[in-house]
Amino acid sequence: MYPELPAGIAYGGDYYPEQWPREVQEEDIALMREAGINLVSVGMFSWVLMEPAEGRYEFGWLDEILDRLHAAGVRVNLATPTAAPPAWFLRAHPDALPVTREGVRIGPGGRQSACSSSPAFREAGARLVRALATRYRDHPAVVMWHVHNEYGAPLGECYCEHSVAAFRAWLRRAYRDIAALNDAWGTVFWGQVYGDWAEIDAPRHNHTAVNPAQRLDFARFSDEQHREHYALQRDILREITPHLPITTNFAGTVNCKSTDLWKWARELDVVANDHYLKAERPDNHIDLAMSADLARSVAGGAPWMLMEHSVGAVNWQPRNLAKRPGEMRRNSLAHVARGSDSVLFFQFRASRFGAEKFHSAMVPHAGPTSPQWREVVGLGADLRALAGVRGSRVRAEVALLWDWESYWALELDWRPSADLSFRERMDAYYEALWREHVTVDFAHPAADLSGYRLVIAPSAYLLGEAAAKNLHRYVESGGHLLVSYFSGIVDEHDAVHPGAVPGALRDVLGLSVEEFHPLPAGGTVALSDGGTGRIWSERVVRAGAATVRTFAGGLDDGHPAVTCHALGTGRAWYAATAPEPGTLRELLGEVLDGAGVRRPAGLPETxxxxxxxxxxxxxxxxxxxxxxxxxxxxxxxxxxxxxxxxxxxxxxxxxxxxx
CATH class of the missing domain: 2.60.40 (Immunoglobulin-like)
Incomplete structure (x- = not known):
């Protein structure tokens, strides 16, 4: 990956020496050597220790711990601590505290507690980052930089005065002419036409639905503000330490709704992801696999870094279940299997105080005589045996289309059904493929898809013209495409494509849809092959596509439920409902076979x-x-x-x- 990083698989986690006296720090370093730990992240939330008062920097404590880690052969991923601005800063700049959509300014005492658009926050953070980089530019322990922490979680959008001013500037750059904005947003609806940029506010909470095009642009703007905040720090670090890779950690790729990771990946030297099991989900290992596959895909297929996961229980779920014996090892190696060149945890030693004191750690409260520590030592031995895996790649024949802008748009107000959910469809198709032992990549709809035998669009509500043409070329050139319902409906401004739906996909699918027929809560509809659909049905009119299955009941009785359209040398399938899991497995088996995707025979689903x-x-x-x-x-x-x-x-x- 990078020569500065440890050879083989990087092993370790977040380390907070500032929480412990020197004798505990010395024990920690001895334990790191016992477990084979070779990389720790330091400094994440220590702004106030680095700069206890404005302009007064104190790095002596950090010098000492970096020197000792280096002497022990442990390398350091040094963090910029801007996710935790100090009390003195917030006292001086209370306007930097974020404001919710409901108009409530949050208080201090948490983390991610400053708005990325705040000029004072950007300036203070930049000064600290410059001082930090200058101090440690040549320190032999420091092998990479970690900027901020989990952008977008929990702070996705901010509605403060700085955000509103930045939003107006962003809109002027994007549209240049306010008439173009009015046209894109359809402001003639409900009499929302703007005559001056100063009339535009953030899409705050309202007693009714707010203009969806405005909300979609605000989501784009908010994500870009976080990327600007990251890039400001990255560029300082790159100027002073051009030899060191720079990253930030995603808050779990599949859970990063507010961050468009396709765009974020262009800004990083290496993709880093955090993942925490949903403890009460029986098949949470499938969600883990999905997160890892998406991290690898965002990285363009290159190896990535597992920056955080848990040894045992987390501390923030309704019921924080401990991992069973062997589960931590299995989770860790699953991430490595799917492309990670690191296994890092939050955190090294369990905290005695603070909000995360009941979160598991490599060294638990029970100490190094515990079974948990023995598992940590055993995992270190496994990872040393897997050193030869480092740098290698995972290949997939199937891609799932994932577009964060479509995710945002689909889940705005007043869609045809409350059951329309980006993740529900994405999870359903991913789980079915996982159970078929099919490794998948994720891809943006406009990306090069030529290397895949099969491409699946579980939820492509928003689909621009370029992406639609890309899918058409893919099928025409011999690819196989499977599209789920309510896809290709709107353009980049959440405006319905002209003509019959699905406007962006009519030609490639060889059909149109006359009317949507969402099902009532818990409702189902029978299919002609004996299967069952959920959530949705619709009146499909074929225009070249062949009927594969029909609805056998409901408003669409006898009309197509599944179709297949021959286009060029490829095939485009369409599912006009949400098949229940068994029915979906049968449909996918047929589509996978048609695309020539092989699966291992007789392998247990587990x-x-x-x-x-x-x-x-x-x-x-x-x-x-x-x-x-x-x-x-x-x-x-x-x-x-x-x-x-x-x-x-x-x-x-x-x-x-x-x-």
Whole structure:
């Protein structure tokens, strides 16, 4: 990845030496060496310690810990601490505190507690970053920079006076002429026409729906403000330390609704992601896989960094369930399987105080005699055995289309059904593919899709002209495309495409839709093959497409429910409902077979199988041993020939070079 980073898989996590006396710090470093830890993140929330008063910098405490970490062979990912502005700053600049959509200015005492548009916040942070970079530009322990923390979580949008001023400036740059803005936003509706830029406010809370085009632009603007804040710090760091890679950590790719990670990835030297299990979800390992696949895809297929995950329970869910024995190891290796070159945790030692004192850690409150610490040491040994995986890539034949702007637009006010959800459709298709043992990439609809046998659009409500043409070319050139309902409906301003829906996809799908027929809460509709649809049905009119399945009941009885359109040398499928899981598996099997996507035969559903370079990862999430008879090679974790099965809850990583 980068020569400054540790060789092999980076192992460690967030370290907060400022919370502990020197004797504990010395014990920590000894424990790091015992576990094989080679990378820790330092400084994340320590602005007030670095700058206890405006312009007075104190780095002696940081000098000392960096020197000791270096002497122990532990490298440092040094953070800029702007996610936690100090009390003296907020006292001097209370206008930097964010304002909610409802008009409430938040108080201090948390984190992410300053608006990215605030000039004072930007200026103060930039001064600190320059001082920090100058101080440590040549320190041998520092091998990379970590800017801020989890942009967009929890602060996605801010409605303060600085944000409104920046929004107006952003709109002037985007539209140049206010008449163009009025046209794009459709302000003639409800008499919203603007005659001056100063008349435009942020789309604050209202007693009714607010202009969706305005809200969509405000989401774009808000995300861009965070990227500007990141880029301001990055450019200072790049000027002073051009040899060091720079990143920031995403707050879980699949959960980053307010951040367009396709755009963010262009700004980073390496993609870094945080992931925390949804503890009460029985199949939470599927959500983990999805997050890892999306991180890899955002990175353009390159290796990425798992910057945070948990050893055991987190502290912020309704019920924070502990991980079962072996689960932490399995979770960690699943991220490596799907492209991560690091396994890092929040945090190294459990805090005694503060909001996260009940969050698990590599060194728990029970200390280094605990079973949890033994698992941490064992994982370190596993990762050393997997050093040869570093830098290798995962290849996929199937892509799921994911567009954050479509996500934002779909879930604004007054859509045809409260059950329309970007993640519901995305999760349904991803889970079905995972259970079919199909590794997937995610892709933007306008990206190059030529390398995939099959592309699936589970939720493409907003689809611009360029993306629509891209999908048309893909199918015409021999690709296979599967599109779910309520896709291709609006353009980039949330305006319905002219003509019959789905306007952007009519030609490629060979059909139009006369009317939407959302189902009542919990409602279902029968299909002609004996399957069942949920959430949605619609009146499909074929215009070249062939009917594959029909509705067998409801308002659309006898009309197409699933179609397939031959276009050029490819095929475009359409599902006009949400098939229940078994029905979706059957449909996907048919589509995958038609696209020539092979799957392993006879493999238990509980076994996750991913190939990365010349290593095949086999992760058994079940309670029974699983036979994998067709795989041969060396199990690099066991150091022996693979025996043809994976124990319950276990992991095998088989080197299968040349296969």
């Amino acid at each position: 076994v996750e199988i991913v190939r990365r370079g010349d290593h095949l990862f086999l992760l058994n999430h079940g309670d029974q041993a699983a036979a994998v008879p067709e795989v041969t090679g060396t199990d690099v974790l066991a150091g022996t020939a693979f025996g043809g099965s994976v124990p319950a809850g276990g992991v095998a990583v088989v080197r299968v070079a040349g296969r």
